[in-house]
Each structure stands twice: as C-alpha cells, then as structure tokens.
Amino acid sequence: MRNRMTLFILFIFLLSFLQGSIGNQIQNESSAPEVTDWPEGSNAYDNLVTMTQFGYRKIDTTANENSRNWIATQLESYGYQVERQSFTTDECDNCQNIVVTINGTLEKDWIVVGAHHDAICYSPPPLIGITYPTCTSSGAYDDATGSGALLELARTFAQWNITPEHTWKLAWWDYEEWQGSGSSEGGGMGSLHFVEQQIPSDVNVTYLNLDMFALNWPVEMPTAMQLTGCDEDYWTLYMFTSPVEDWSYYEDRGLEVTEEMEANAVVLQSQLTELNSNLSHPTDWVRVIDDTKGNSDHYNFIMNGYAATWLRGQHQYAYEEGDTCEQTPKHAQSDSVTTLNTMAGGRTNVESGLQTGMDVIATMALWDRNSTVDNSDEVIIAQGEEGVTSVIAILGMLTITTVFCLVIWRQEKEIF
Ligand SMILES: [Zn+2]
Numbered sequence: 001m002r003n004r005m006t007l008f009i010l011f012i013f014l015l016s017f018l019q020g021s022i023g024n025q026i027q028n029e030s031s032a033p034e035v036t037d038w039p040e041g042s043n044a045y046d047n048l049v050t051m052t053q054f055g056y057r058k059i060d061t062t063a064n065e066n067s068r069n070w071i072a073t074q075l076e077s078y079g080y081q082v083e084r085q086s087f088t089t090d091e092c093d094n095c096q097n098i099v100v101t102i103n104g105t106l107e108k109d110w111i112v113v114g115a116h117h118d119a120i121c122y123s124p125p126p127l128i129g130i131t132y133p134t135c136t137s138s139g140a141y142d143d144a145t146g147s148g149a150l151l152e153l154a155r156t157f158a159q160w161n162i163t164p165e166h167t168w169k170l171a172w173w174d175y176e177e178w179q180g181s182g183s184s185e186g187g188g189m190g191s192l193h194f195v196e197q198q199i200p201s202d203v204n205v206t207y208l209n210l211d212m213f214a215l216n217w218p219v220e221m222p223t224a225m226q227l228t229g230c231d232e233d234y235w236t237l238y239m240f241t242s243p244v245e246d247w248s249y250y251e252d253r254g255l256e257v258t259e260e261m262e263a264n265a266v267v268l269q270s271q272l273t274e275l276n277s278n279l280s281h282p283t284d285w286v287r288v289i290d291d292t293k294g295n296s297d298h299y300n301f302i303m304n305g306y307a308a309t310w311l312r313g314q315h316q317y318a319y320e321e322g323d324t325c326e327q328t329p330k331h332a333q334s335d336s337v338t339t340l341n342t343m344a345g346g347r348t349n350v351e352s353g354l355q356t357g358m359d360v361i362a363t364m365a366l367w368d369r370n371s372t373v374d375n376s377d378e379v380i381i382a383q384g385e386e387g388v389t390s391v392i393a394i395l396g397m398l399t400i401t402t403v404f405c406l407v408i409w410r411q412e413k414e415i416f
Pocket residue numbers: 116142143176211212296
C-alpha cells in the first residue's frame with residue numbers, strides 16, 4: 001500500500017513537471033513580437049487634409065501653432081510622450097519642432113524621420129520668392145504630405161509596440177521654408193536647431209526626410225500632362241541620398257567629406273536599393289540617387305556629417321536626367337488638396353502615392369525591429385534548445401520513474 005502511494009506520488013510529480021514545461025513553452029512563444037498593423041494611405045491622406053484645414057501655416061502664425069498642437073495631440077493619443085522643442089530666430093519668435101522618441105537597444109545610434117509642418121507662399125515664377133499679404137497656401141503637397149504620412153507612421157509604430165535596434169525619433173520641423181526675398185535668413189531652421197542643439201556629440205544619426213511626395217509611382221502621368229510634352233508613364237519617387245559619387249554641392253558649401261561619411265552613404269544607398277527591390281518597386285520610377293541639390297531639411301544633417309535621404313515625388317524646376325514633366329504646385333496658392341487630387345487622378349491615387357513612401361520607411365523600421373527579433377530569435381533558438389533539453393530531461397525522468405516503479409511493483413509482488 002505504501003509502495004502504491006509512492007507510485008502515485010511519483011506520477012503526480014511527473015505530471016506537474018510536464019505541465020510546467022509545456023506552460024513555459026507556450027508563454028515563450030507568445031512573447032515573440034508580431035506586426036499586426038501597417039501604415040495606410042487613406043489615414044495619411046486624412047491627416048494631410050486636416051493639416052490643410054488649419055489655414056496658411058506660415059511661421060509665427062496661429063495656423064502654424066494650431067497645426068503643430070494638433071500633431072502633438074494626435075501623438076499623445078497614440079501613447080507618445082511629446083517633446084516640444086521651441087526655438088527663436090531673427091524671423092521667428094514662436095517656432096517649435098514636435099518630436100517623439102521610440103527607444104531602441106542602441107541609445108547612441110538614432111534613425112530620425114522628419115517632415116516639416118510649416119508652409120509658404122511666394123509669387124509665381126519668374127519672380128523668385130516674393131511674399132505678399134494675400135498670398136496664402138494650404139501647403140497640401142509641401143509638406144502636409146510628409147507631415148500626414150509621418151503621423152500615420154507614428155500611429156503604426158505605436159501599435160507595433162516593440163523595441164527597435166536603433167533609437168527612432170520622429171520629428172515635425174517648424175520653419176523649413178525660406179521666408180522670401182525680404183528675409184534676413186535662410187530656411188531649414190527647425191532641423192538646424194535639432195541638429196545643432198538636440199544631438200549629443202557621441203550619437204550617430206541616419207536621417208530620412210519626407211518632404212513632398214504622393215505624386216509619384218504608382219501614380220500614372222495624367223493624359224493632359226502627356227499632351228503637354230511629358231513622355232513619362234509615371235511620376236518618379238526620388239530618394240535623394242548622401243552622395244556616393246558627387247559630393248560637390250556639399251563640398252562647395254564647406255563640408256569636408258570624411259571616409260566615414262562616404263562609407264555611411266554607401267551603406268544607406270545600398271540599404272535603400274535593397275529595400276526597394278524587396279518591395280518590388282520598379283527601379284525606373286522609385287530611384288535612389290545622389291543628392292546634389294540640398295534644398296530641404298536633410299541638408300542640415302548631411303552638412304553635419306550624418307547620412308541622409310530625401311523622399312520626394314514630382315518636383316518643380318529641379319529636373320533630373322530623364323524628367324520631362326516635373327511640375328509641382330509647391331509654394332503656391334494652388335498647393336491644395338484639390339490640386340493634388342486633380343494631378344493624381346483622384347484621391348485613391350494620392351493614397352497609393354503616399355503608400356509607396358510609407359512602405360519604404362515602415363519596411364526600414366521592420367528590418368530594424370527584425371535585427372532585434374534576430375536577437376530574440378537567438379533567444380527563441382536558445383529556448384528551443386532549452387526545450388529540447390527539457391524533453392530529454394522529461395524522458396530521462398520518465399525512464400527513471402518507470403524503472404523505479406517497476407522495481408517497487410516487482411518488490412511488492414515478491415513481498416506479498
Ligand atoms: Zn517642403
């Protein structure tokens with residue numbers, strides 16, 4: 001009887017051991033991160049429309065302040081802690097960047113994604129940069145497209161709720177636009193403030209700039225444009241990236257190009273190329289090329305030694321090789337949602353254009369997450385080995401217990 005009791009206790013012990021192992025394994029599997037959300041063109045489009053509804057977002061205006069407050073409120077609703085980086089310049093008393101941080105495993109290696117929330121209106125060419133009181137713009141293309149898309153990316157990343165390898169900063173710059181021919185200073189002041197004041201000297205940064213995209217692949221060239229002499233099938237999405245070949249634009253402006261900068265440029269260009277090929281983006285219409293013109297916030301990053309790229313769709317008076325019809329509505333009263341819809345051939349096309357750019361950034365974030373997951377894959381593999389070890393241990397235990405029970409059972413038989 002006492003021996004039967006021993007048998008029973010042994011089996012209970014074995015059962016609880018098995019149960020514990022299985023329970024642990026299920027828990028380990030469910031802790032692996034999963035992407036359940038992806039940025040959507042329609043959400044970015046809605047954000048873009050909201051941005052334009054604040055009015056003319058020129059620096060130092062109520063419209064500018066209201067729009068950045070809205071961005072901050074949205075970010076807070078996604079669960080971010082919002083950093084408001086205020087700054088002043090000769091032309092701006094109340095300028096402010098909106099910045100959020102997603103902490104990565106690397107504190108000193110940042111990926112910064114930026115768009116600018118301000119807008120400007122000048123007189124149409126050939127007069128360059130003349131501002132006047134009735135000249136206003138809703139800045140739909142420049143740069144509610146970038147701001148709205150970045151907000152959608154922020155929403156998605158919050159949903160992912162994972163720790164990337166790099167520390168990611170998402171930034172909505174104020175005062176990107178030059179204030180016109182009467183201005184005492186240039187543009188790019190928000191990103192300049194960030195680069196000069198907000199990046200510790202021991203931190204390395206890769207910068208991704210979103211300024212004017214949506215009118216790009218897979219948006220087809222409208223027939224009306226083709227009739228005016230355009231012989232392209234689609235608008236191009238450019239990624240103007242830290243140069244691999246031609247640094248002259250930056251060298252002419254005082255940059256001393258180091259080997260590290262050259263190496264980082266090669267890495268970034270090849271990453272972007274690989275990423276686009278992974279997304280099956282046609283190389284004719286989604287192109288990674290040397291930046292040789294500056295002209296947006298990525299300029300400040302490159303001038304300070306960081307690798308950067310600028311995602312940009314159809315543009316104005318900045319013809320690239322092969323372009324025959326790049327005519328953006330930027331800096332004009334006509335830069336409106338209506339113009340975007342007309343040029344793209346409808347809202348869904350604008351959404352598709354936005355999607356292309358967001359896919360690039362989100363994939364980069366996913367790859368950065370995957371490098372962390374790779375680590376946790378190692379952990380999972382280790383856990384798997386642990387699991388194998390557990391199975392061996394269980395089998396061993398089972399064998400020992402069975403033998404032990406058999407011995408007891410035989411002894412019992414002999415005794416009684
Ligand atoms: Zn812009």
